[in-house]
Amino acid sequence: MSSVRYNQLIVGKHKHEIETPALLLYADRLERNIDKMAAFFSQVECNLRPHFKTHRLPVIAHKQIKAGARGITCAKISEAKVLAESGVRDVLIANQIVGERKLEQLAGLAHHSDIIVAVDNVENASQMSAIAVKRGVKVNVLVEIDVGMNRCGVGTEEEALALAKTILDLKGVRLRGLMGYEGHTVLIPDYERRKSECRKALVRLVRVRDFLEKNGVPIEIVSAGGTGTYTIAGRYPGITEVQAGSYATMDTQYRKIGIDFEIALSLMTTIISHPTEEKYILDTGLKSLTNDMGMPELIEAPGAVIDAMHEEHVRILWKNPTRNLKIGDKLEFYPSHGCTTINLHDLCYVVRNDVVEAVWHMKARGASQ
Amino acid sequence: MSSVRYNQLIVGKHKHEIETPALLLYADRLERNIDKMAAFFSQVECNLRPHFKTHRLPVIAHKQIKAGARGITCAKISEAKVLAESGVRDVLIANQIVGERKLEQLAGLAHHSDIIVAVDNVENASQMSAIAVKRGVKVNVLVEIDVGMNRCGVGTEEEALALAKTILDLKGVRLRGLMGYEGHTVLIPDYERRKSECRKALVRLVRVRDFLEKNGVPIEIVSAGGTGTYTIAGRYPGITEVQAGSYATMDTQYRKIGIDFEIALSLMTTIISHPTEEKYILDTGLKSLTNDMGMPELIEAPGAVIDAMHEEHVRILWKNPTRNLKIGDKLEFYPSHGCTTINLHDLCYVVRNDVVEAVWHMKARGASQ
Structure with a gap:
């Protein structure tokens, strides 16, 4: 659906300019993970x-x-x-x-x-x-x-x-x-x-x-x-x-058992509604972020609770946000299961130092046959 | 990933010739559902x-x-x-x-x-x-x-x-x-x-x-x-x-509460392994069939139990199959949640009287932005 060429306009911009929900891949962490695993197998x-x-x-x-x-x-x-x-x-x-x-x-x-x-x-x-x-x-x-x-x-x-x-x-x-x-x-x-x-x-x-x-x-x-x-x-x-x-x-399921690689993947989302003091509605859900291995984890959001996950909405409750949040602000999740979350996306936005450096087409997305 | 044009070769063939996992849409049921709902709103x-x-x-x-x-x-x-x-x-x-x-x-x-x-x-x-x-x-x-x-x-x-x-x-x-x-x-x-x-x-x-x-x-x-x-x-x-x-x-979640429309959607899968008498492994899983609203339902398989759902495998246990099953045979599931299952597919195979009459490109697949 989403066009890679169209999305090239985002290259060079800050990650917060990406339209959401969006799958982000942190290039430096990915590279360190690859190198670390390679080092183990070289020995x-x-x-x-x-x-x-x-x-x-x-x-x-x-x-x-x-x-x-x-x-x-x-x-x-x-x-x-x-x-x-x-x-x-x-x-x-x-x-x-x-x-x-x-x-x-x-x-x-x-x-x-x-x-x-x-x-x-x-x-x-x-x-x-x-x-x-x-x-x-x-x-x-x-x-x-x-x-x-x-x-x-x-x-x-x-x-x-x-x-x-x-x-x-x-x-x-x-x-x-x-x-x-x-x-x-x-x-x-x-x-x-x-x-x-x-x-x-x-x-x-x-x-x-x-x-x-x-x-x-x-x-x-x-x-x-x-x-x-x-x-x-x-x-x-x-x-x-x-x-x-x-x-x-x-992903967080592997981090939970102590596997020592960096989470290189995030799902970026936007606050689309803020109906009451503590309630924020995000523009992601089961169609862009899976929960088959448990709830995803909100990054840098201590105290925020994922209250519900629908198809295209996540509701979070956050009593004392660590920063002032408003409609339009971006938040990021670490997926609990990278494999099934990546499977939902046509594109991934490659980020280094919070700047988009590439947009990659998920060539094998949905390749289940 | 999958090409619509390539898949046109399947038009006119029996549904069992479709490569799996595949999303099937039964055209006559779909049409009856649309007509039935229209009849209600006309009154x-x-x-x-x-x-x-x-x-x-x-x-x-x-x-x-x-x-x-x-x-x-x-x-x-x-x-x-x-x-x-x-x-x-x-x-x-x-x-x-x-x-x-x-x-x-x-x-x-x-x-x-x-x-x-x-x-x-x-x-x-x-x-x-x-x-x-x-x-x-x-x-x-x-x-x-x-x-x-x-x-x-x-x-x-x-x-x-x-x-x-x-x-x-x-x-x-x-x-x-x-x-x-x-x-x-x-x-x-x-x-x-x-x-x-x-x-x-x-x-x-x-x-x-x-x-x-x-x-x-x-x-x-x-x-x-x-x-x-x-x-x-x-x-x-x-x-x-x-x-x-x-x-x-x-889908089965709506049928479960008595909503009187026909399930027009199925996920067709193939038996890829039959390691023991009662155990069959199917070539579908969470990447082509969701369970966020409960397990899908095996069609025409009384007594079969869905024992596990992995990313690309479903394991079923079937003590006394109603028919003789072997590797390569096809089975179908009714999804528990149509919305999230359809979201996983690039193509759907339109079937009437068990013959493929069209292959439709899911133009808005993954359209979560």
């Missing part, structure tokens, strides 16, 4: 393959690769297409690609990128192979293991071995390794418990690798890890890649 | 001005107007722009438009549509007027009254009168009437209680009208009402317009 054996599903911006993916990332992880074929078109070659789709139409797209992509995809089912692998053969490509695959998240993935070593052996026999797919995502552990508040639960998942994953190798199946990649567990998975012997994504932009 | 004194914020599709707005609607209601200047560009002239922005940049856009719009906007603040009205005068237009306004929702709007008759008198003195704005939205009552499950609570709000609104008219302020429009209260507001003496929007596409 361990494991590689970083950051997840694209959070920021969905190819420009950030390229910054992550330049800082040392092995490649990029994403969740959907539509995201992988955006990455390939922006020149990112090494892409893991950490998800199942199902059905003829999507497998045809996958084969098409394999001509232009070194795509890897998760597989947990024999029929799916066979269909993928048949289409790849027909299109003259080979698709790289990882066997997905359910390491306790209770989502996709095979459950046992025997199932993994059977699937891996089938894959080895298929001409259109190439087995590269294993994947297991310990998503059920990444948000555990207590670090020691998070570490022990995460390690249980990693033990399962590495045990499957050992079993497969013992049975003659070579395993090159073992992929795991999120922003809440990257230090644990990144140091765990046998894990070769970590998929952390949220760290680049961060 | 009462009140006019219908349907809300655009639900479907955000100009093609539906034009169908509603053709069926007799007075004009269209929307929530944002960005939605009003989409409407004006699609030729809808009579548009109420049922919200405050704040700040110089947006007021300049409002004045620009007033050259191309008979725009009406809600006002609850003197400074805002004055700034609006000054910009309108500079641009050679007059902007129509409604004074918004807080009828108990505790959001925007002035609270008392005296405040309303003071604001109305200021507006009468301003050269760039034209007072057309009043608006009050009883949003706090539209989802009350018990009809009798909903009716009595709604009427309390309408009493307040009509009382303000009486007070203003007694004090020499002519009131032409009195706007209220939602899909949960249209029969109450539409028959209430003194209410001249109802803003109901959700009725066109409907």
